[in-house]
Amino acid sequence: MTTSELRYPVSEAPTNQALADAIRDYWNSHIHDLEIATHPVGTKGFFDELDEYRFDKLRYLPQLLASERYRGKQLLEVGCGVGTDLVRFARAGANVTGIDLAETSIDLARKNFAQNGLQGxxxxMNGEAMSFADNSFDVVYAHGVLQYTADAAGMIREIHRVLKPGGQAILMVYNKYSWLNALSKLMKVDLEHEDAPALRKYSIREFRRLLQPFRQVRLAPERFPVISRLHGGLKGALYNQLFVRAFNVLPRALVRPLGWHLMAFAEKHVAEQQGNHATA
Ligand SMILES: C[S@@+](CC[C@H](N)C(=O)[O-])C[C@H]1O[C@@H](n2cnc3c(N)ncnc32)[C@H](O)[C@@H]1O
Structure with missing residues (x-):
């Protein structure tokens, strides 16, 4: 029996098959940001549009994804969707692997890589029960995935297991106490994918607790208001003309804890690896 089998016995592996099936079915029919696309799905124009929309909205991301420090590294993205971020990591020189529960996502991600002439x-695959060997990757990235999975703690254990000692996990969940969550409740406007079969928002404390297998974690709230292309009418106008402007005048240091995306940078240390073997 291998160490990973000892550490993750079947009884602790993701359980609720019905929920896992519902999550997969949902994401097979709800491609993230699809509503913005005007080009036929799967074309170069389609992927370019998704890329442009995503990085206009998530202004903190391009710099992170294009970092030279990923060059030559083994990088895994869990829940890669259509591969928008993974394409950027690949362009930055990383050797990339992407997994997703939804077949539609992987199908489109393959097209995205082919359209961009990239290898990946x-x-x-289910990120809660990965088939990769222990200590396989230098970087594991999961952006907007833990909050939609059935067993987030199980996914974290798996991410920790497949990371090499010295490797880094880069993760994002939604902030329960953010400007966007409060605004959506106040204005009675649903957030994207609020109807997903599993969705959990985290406080900073809850996210830290989830990241327990990692001893060294840095958290950074990100994602502040930008003009919305999706919302029209009076509510859209109030948001775009008033709220975005007023919010962005506030000192960022003051409102940072209210960022919608809680980014975590978690390091796996050699001692954690030894610790796990000792208790296996
Ligand atoms: C909101 S989308 C995010 C996609 C992409 N990371 C992005 O930021 O555009 C959530 C993705 O997580 C995937 N997902 C959810 N649970 C998963 C799991 N247990 N294993 C692998 N992928 C999962 C879904 O299929 C979906 O593609």
Whole structure:
């Protein structure tokens, strides 16, 4: 029996099959940001549009994804969707692997890589029970995934397991106490994918607790208001003309804890690896 089998016995592996099936079915029919696309799905124009929209909205991301420090590294993205971020990591020189529960996502991610003339290993796989060996990757990235999975703690254990000692996990969940969550409740406007079969928002404290397998974690709230292309009418006008402007006048240091995206940078240390073997 391998150490990973000892550490993750079947009884502790993701359980609720019905929920896992519902999550997969939902994401097979709800491609993230699809509503913005005007080009036929799967074309170069389609992927370019998704890329442009995403990085206009998530202004903190391009710099992170294009970092030279990923060059030559083994990088895994869990829940890669259509591969918008993974394409950027690949362009930055990382050797990339992308997995997703949804077949539609992996299908489109393969097209995205082909349209961009890039190489990447793309596979349908559950991030809560990965088939990769222990200590396989230098970087594991999961952006907007833990909050939609059935067993987030199980996914974190798996991410920790497949990371090499010295490797880094880069993760994002939604902030329960953010400007966007409060605004959506106040204005009675649903957030994207609020109807997903599993969705959990985290406080900073809850996110830290989830990241317990990692001893060294840095958290950074990100994602502040930008003009919305999706919301029209009176509510859209109030948001775009008033709220975005007023919020962005406030000192960022003051409002930072209210960022919608809680980014975590978690390091796996050699001692954590030894610790796990000792208790296995
Ligand atoms: C909101 S989308 C985010 C996609 C992409 N990371 C992005 O930021 O555009 C959530 C993705 O997580 C995937 N997902 C949810 N649970 C998963 C799991 N257990 N294993 C792998 N992928 C999962 C879904 O299929 C979906 O593609």
């Amino acid at each position: 290993k793309l596979q349908v």
